[in-house]
Amino acid sequence: MTPVELAATGGHAVAEHLETSPFAVRGLTVSYGGEPAVFSVDMTVPKGAMLAIIGPNGAGKSTLLKAALGVIPKVSGRVTVHGAPLEDQRRRIAYVPQRASVDWDFPTRVIDVVLMGLYRDLGLLGRLRADHRARAQACLARVGMEDFADRQIGQLSGGQQQRVFLARALAQQADLYLLDEPFAGVDAATEKAIIAVLKALKDEGRTVVCVHHDLSTVRDYFSHVFLMNRTRIAEGTVAEAFTEATLQAAYGGRLATAQIDRLAAV
Template identity: 55%
Template sequence: MIIHVENPIVEVHDLTVSYNSKPVLWNVDFTLPVGQMIGIIGPNGAGKSTLLKSLMDLVPTSSGFIKLFNDDLDKVRHKISYVPQRESVDWDFPASVMDVALMGRYKPKNIFGRFTKEDKEIAADCLKRVNMLDYANRQISQLSGGQQQRAFLARALAQQADLYLMDEPFAGVDAATEKSIVDLFLSMKKEGKTILVVHHDLQSAIDYFNWVLLINTRLVASGPVKEVFTTELLQETYGGQLTLLSKIGDLIKEKQFPMREQ
């Protein structure tokens, strides 16, 4: 069940992505509404993070196209903020929490520009919003998992984007931090922001999101959470009904076939 929307903020057409020639996303096709809190749900290895990365052109796609704000990514980058998985960086890097938040104020066009007083104020405000202002001068290697995640969120807030792509923001954070992050997302939604979150806990997904993408290599469903969270669709996402598809995927890798004829 894939529900399409008018004037989507994200539009994905026939997207196929492969790693080492094994397809991890297969013919994915959906549209997403503006101003919602959207969850990307699916089992491990279903291609959730890959989907987020392909939206930001971080992985090569085999086929299909993507439109954001009905435009090409390069024209709307300043309206999008991407928050990678916390483990994707080395936290033993010599930088303070403030340094990380300030990275959100970085403008690629302004090559030689220094951070202005305004940049620093915005970064400090964002740290305050995630309750990290007291830690502004702390070295990032001394942070707990939840604090690292909040430092990343402060950086994202500092970008002042309209669309936020979050890769597993709740992974490895404590319950109190998870609650505060959810509250933050809700207040961002109130400001009209669209938040796309990779998440793997079904239980909390019902409470957190009002629109959900169910994926397991292929897109199982896309729609309002109440319509999508049916036993049937969830079983289809998490159950073992995709054996044929995964068999063919393995075969493609084995024979080194291209995903599309050139």
């Protein structure tokens, strides 16, 4: 069995039973205009993992995540959260979309954006209490944005907006965090702040899944990887699945051999 075939069996990730996996996808297919953007993907995220979904541009990384969550339609596939259908477990999930997909001109304050993360607790007509506002303020403090609570969201920089959306996710107090390219277009200070929060969530026993594009930070940031190019290439721990063979299989000629060798080096 080749290294790619070994990694594609899933390593420790596939050994994780569906009943205990916080996020498992089976046979997910998404089609745009008759062409498959994601084809028959299986993915099993181990509990407590910090996992990066990686692959070349156009590989279907964001499509996979959005289709799994029901944000966009899928042709086929099944998604479970802790062994139960995703639809029954949404309270356990916090999702941070790509910043580019958000209407930042919407006239709302930073604190109000974070309070939106509490809607499941409040219900449609629920009344905000002092403890809700304190919880939202604490989440802003955790991402270094406590002094911006009354600022209009459109007045913030891109990095600051991303921190606010992470604070909103934190307010949900989920045990599964799904983030679509959280580091895209942010400054170095924001990236450092975000990764510190995500690692703290992992240390608390939460599970974190990120669509990620910067291969140079994979070893420093993540415990597990899922490599794809429209279909699954490999999954497992970074040591198992982030290798020269799997990177070559996923990226092919899009990465120079020297670059792959450097990225895969332990």
